[in-house]
Amino acid sequence: MSRSLNFKPSNDRATKITLTFACWTTAILFFLPIAWIIATALKPKNTVLDIPPKVLFVPTLQNLIDALSFSNTLSYFINSIIYSSIAVLLAILVSFLAAYSFSRFKPAGTDFLMFLLLSTRFVPAAAFVIPFFQLFNILKLKDSFLGLIIFYTMFSIPFSVWILKGFIDGVSTKFDETGLVYGAKRPHIMFKLVLPQVRSGLVAAFVFNIIFVWNEFLFNFQLGGLKTYGIPVGLFTSITKGGQVDWSFVASIGTLYVLPLALVIYFFQRYLLVGLTFGTVRGEV
Amino acid sequence: MVSQTSAKFEESLKERPKKRPDKNRKLSWLLLAPVLAFFALLNVLPTLWMLGLSFYDYTLTSYKAPTFTGLTNYSDFVKNEQLSASVSRTFIFLILAVIAQTLLGILIGVFFWKNDKMPGRRLALTLFFTPMVVTPIATALFWKLMLDPTFGVVNYMLTSLGFSRTDFLTSSTLAFPTLIVVDTWMWTPFMALMTLAALGSVPKAELEAAAIDRLPIWRQITSVIWPHAKFILMLGILLRSIDAFKTMDLTYIMTNGGPGDTTELIALSLYRFAFKSFKLGYSSAVSVFLLFIAIALTAIYLYILNAKKKAEQTE
Amino acid sequence: MKADDVFAANPELDIEPFSSLVKNTYQVYPDGSGIRWGFPQMPDTQGVFLRKDMLEDPKEQAAFKQKTGKDLPSTYEVLSNIEFDDLVEIIEFFHRPAKGMYGTALMYSKEYDFFSCAYYPFAYSTGGKIWDPETNNVYGILNSPENEKAMEQFVGLKKYQPANFAAFGIGDMIDLFTQGKAFSAWQWLAVGKFMSSDKVPADKVISIPLPKWKGNLIGAMGGQPWVINAFNDDDHMRVAVDVLKWWYTKETQDKFIKENGGLPWSAEGAANPEYLEVAHYVKPFLYMLEEGRSQDFWHLPEYAEMLAVQQAAFNGYATGQVKTAKEALEYAAAKQQQILYKAGRTETPPPDNVDSLKI
Incomplete structure (x- = not known):
């Protein structure tokens, strides 16, 4: 079997060794620039621009401490955590309702609505910022957690609906029907029978959207304010100090940034993969 | 775990939800209501607003009140060859970057797929995925530093290996390809992830059968893999294309559209109109135009997918 | 809101500036109207930072004398009146790329106004104009032979700079200079405090005004004022004025200038001998701020x-x-004329081919 090419996971020892080497090399190559950022964060500040670059050095936590104690960095981190987690959870809840409806009842125009939802991603953010800015000023939502949470909920809905619809499609309608026959109420069916079976989808939607919201910059910058700025804004507004890029600061924030996300990816990896199979729906657009 | 959902899916195919009687109609819309409310408030409203603004001469820094000027903004935009150049440049960027990311992503994805029990696979994948999750504000800045001819580690390595110092970001011939390389670094992991998911959506039994039958590799791809995997792969390509079309952080931070305007992509021009010149009417017109392009792109992708699906169903 | 109104209520904030440049750059709008809106915060002018230790090195002095037959100047008195060509000669002398030392660095970045402000002195000082403030016309004025020559001269200095000179902005110049990679850097004087490091300590640095072009010199203004948002509510308005009062106290200004690299711009501050002693960049700053x-x-x-x-x-x-350079100026002039024409600031339309112009 090893001699013919195929897409089955390989069992052949030689192939496996070669592939392991190739996979690890690739992973390390892709990770190198990030590793460089982390290394810079751990270097003494005055050696960052040294050429030849310092590869061996005594690591210091000073840059990380400085970055966290600089101005509002810590509260920006906390803000990011607050608005991203609340908004994504809210989005997943309403998306589950919508996805259930799309999947089970197929209301008129389902395909079109799904397409419209995805269209939120179409336009460069800069195009939408101005209407939002004016809207938020009128509604007095600027620089409020409520405003940001509403915004990021919308921001997270399309992808969540798409993922969850796929997963719910994959749950047999027999569950619903049996439930109905035994006189169960609809909420019971949805939350007690169907929901537990789409757990992977829920986690995948959560992980994906957390990454997106956590990284979103422009809207946070324009719609937020000193009370509600998140960490990308905290980074962007403090890149230069005294006219010069503060590399240690950028590297430290970058490091603090990648750590929680890397942990999420490491521990929720299978959900990421399964989530992206959209419950293995195919050709269903 | 992937195969379980596949099995579920196979099952669900046979038991498509049947159209339910009308009594469920109310419920269905009730369940949709929250999402639709969000959508109306935060999507429809701003889009209509933008559409309206696009017919006005409205500049925040001007002493003139907003005046209705019909299609003037659109004709200004179409006439301006500098902008058309930046639109076509954006398309070239999109095509080259997405092709590179897709091919590389598929290759790497297949490697990881074939080697599903390799030691430290989870860690390797985590490291591999990091480029796409760190804010481009940080990664783009560091690429700029790493590519710097004087302080950059890349040039340091090039020169110590005997190559000449290369000026990646300020050479009018190299800057554009360099940005494509960095974008590819950032997004190949995403396409590899989609590839892994796509392969996961192929029923294991079919893969086994194809391998046992010793089908030629090309036949395996066209008749076993593609029918299952195409939805996720194409969705990956679609999402990447839309995002590549919107690329801004990368160009803004690494080259600011320079040298000259050789890396000026349309999203960056739009940003300038909106936030440096405060020409709200004009930038809205450009946005509407971009919206149409993006919708057209999506429609083409969906058409390809659906056309194939219909063809299969009639077979 | 109008600064004049604030001054009427708080005359102590109306501080006499060192020269009319402060008023015209940071306070008055529209030009010539005399109506003031801004409060001077951090006025800024341009200069050149040089490696004093290299200029004073006897070995370098001897080598320079041998090469050019001239004395290598090292004092502020001589350097502050140096001609452009003479400065370039020194830059060329210290340009040793093989040893990782570049002759100079200027700003050519596309970012914000970096290229423009670095280039303007070359144009202004050789008779170039960038527009006509009376008629708001640009075309035919910006794209002049003087400006073309000035731009060629400005970009011609690239041969003494690293390959990525065209990306240089304020920060790149600081990095290059403070890492000991450049003999000189044409830089805003307000960042003078940051133009030294543990590799290049402040006592090895000297700063001078921009050089002269056949005795002429007109630099570009930088920096920024404070302004007060007219939409503030009463509370914010009061706090804003309080901040200004705090900012302009002797103690705050003292701290700003002595510890934070600030620059004195008022008539009183400029006359304070203590400030001149704070750092080498104060003197050239005031020189460039003269009428x-x-x-x-x-x-x-x-x-x-x-x-x-x-x-x-x-x-x-x-x-x-x-x-x-001709094409670049032609393009900029035509597009700017179009912008001003569309905004209703001039009656003169841009040239007919303006829409088809490309970089």
Whole structure:
């Protein structure tokens, strides 16, 4: 079997060794620039621009401490955590309702609505910022957690609906029907029978959207304010100090940034993969 | 775990939800209501607003009140060859970057797929995925530093290996390809992830059968893999294309559209109109135009997918 | 809101500036109206930072004498009146790329106004104009032979700089200079405090005004004022004025200038001998702030758009995307004329081919 090419996971020892080497090399190559950022964060500040670059050095936590104690960095981190987690959870809840409806009842125009939802991603953010800015000023939502949470909920809905619809499609309608026959109420069916079976989808939607919201910059910058700025804004507004890029600061924030996300990816990896199979729906657009 | 959902899916195919009687109609819309409310408030409203603004001469820094000027903004935009150049440049960027990311992503994805029990696979994948999750504000800045001819580690390595110092970001011939390389670094992991998911959506039994039958590799791809995997792969390509079309952080931070305007992509021009010149009417017109392009792109992708699906169903 | 109104209620804030440049650059709008809106915060002018230790090195002095037959100047008195060509000769002498030491660094970046402000002194000092403030016309004025020559001279200095010179902005110059990679850097004097490091300590650095072009010199103005938002509610308005009162106290200004690299711009501050002793960059700053020694570009709401157009074109010339300085200036002038014409600031339309012009 090893001699013919195929897409089955390989069992052949030689192939496996070669592939392991190739996979690890690739992973390390892709990770190198990030590793460089982390290394810079751990270097003494005055050696960052040294050429030849310092590869061996005594690591210091000073840059990380400085970055966290600089101005509002810590509260920006906390803000990011607050608005991203609340908004994504809210989005997943309403998306589950919508996805259930799309999947089970197929209301008129389902395909079109799904397409419209995805269209939120179409336009460069800069195009939408101005209407939002004016809207938020009128509604007095600027620089409020409520405003940001509403915004990021919308921001997270399309992808969540798409993922969850796929997963719910994959749950047999027999569950619903049996439930109905035994006189169960609809909420019971949805939350007690169907929901537990789409757990992977829920986690995948959560992980994906957390990454997106956590990284979103422009809207946070324009719609937020000193009370509600998140960490990308905290980074962007403090890149230069005294006219010069503060590399240690950028590297430290970058490091603090990648750590929680890397942990999420490491521990929720299978959900990421399964989530992206959209419950293995195919050709269903 | 992937195969379980596949099995579920196979099952669900046979038991498509049947159209339910009308009594469920109310419920269905009730369940949709929250999402639709969000959508109306935060999507429809701003889009209509933008559409309206696009017919006005409205500049925040001007002493003139907003005046209705019909299609003037659109004709200004179409006439301006500098902008058309930046639109076509954006398309070239999109095509080259997405092709590179897709091919590389598929290759790497297949490697990881074939080697599903390799030691430290989870860690390797985590490291591999990091480029796409760190804010481009940080990664783009560091690429700029790493590519710097004087302080950059890349040039340091090039020169110590005997190559000449290369000026990646300020050479009018190299800057554009360099940005494509960095974008590819950032997004190949995403396409590899989609590839892994796509392969996961192929029923294991079919893969086994194809391998046992010793089908030629090309036949395996066209008749076993593609029918299952195409939805996720194409969705990956679609999402990447839309995002590549919107690329801004990368160009803004690494080259600011320079040298000259050789890396000026349309999203960056739009940003300038909106936030440096405060020409709200004009930038809205450009946005509407971009919206149409993006919708057209999506429609083409969906058409390809659906056309194939219909063809299969009639077979 | 109008600064004049604040001054009427708080006369102590109305501080007499060192020269009319402060008033015209940071306070008055529209030009010539005398109506003041801004409060001077951090006025800024341009200079050149040089490695004093290299200039004073006897071995270098001897080698320079042997090579050129001239004395290598090392004192502020001589250097502050240096001619452009003489400065370039020194830059060329210290340009040793093989040893990782570049002769100089200037700003050519497309970012904000970096290229433009670094280039303007070359144009202004050789008779170039960038527009006519009376008629708001640009075309035919910006694209002049003087400006073309000035731009060629400005970009010509690339041969003494690292390969990525065209990306240089304020920060890149600081990095290059403070890491000991450049003998000199043409830089805003307000960042003077940051132009030293543990590798290049402050006592090895000297700063001077920009050189002269056949005895003439007009630099560009930088820096920024405070302004008060007219939409503030009463509380914010009061706090804003309180901040200004705090800012202009002797103690705050003292701290700003002595510890934070700030620069004195008031008549009183400039006369304070203590301030001149704070650092080497104070003297050239005040020199450049003398009447008529520097000027600012357009004070128009359309400025951002005009700037973006010319930054792209000029930077294109620096990187070779645009073949000649003439083309770059032609493009910028036509597009800027169009912007001003559309905004209703001038009656003169742009040339007919303006829409088909490309960089």
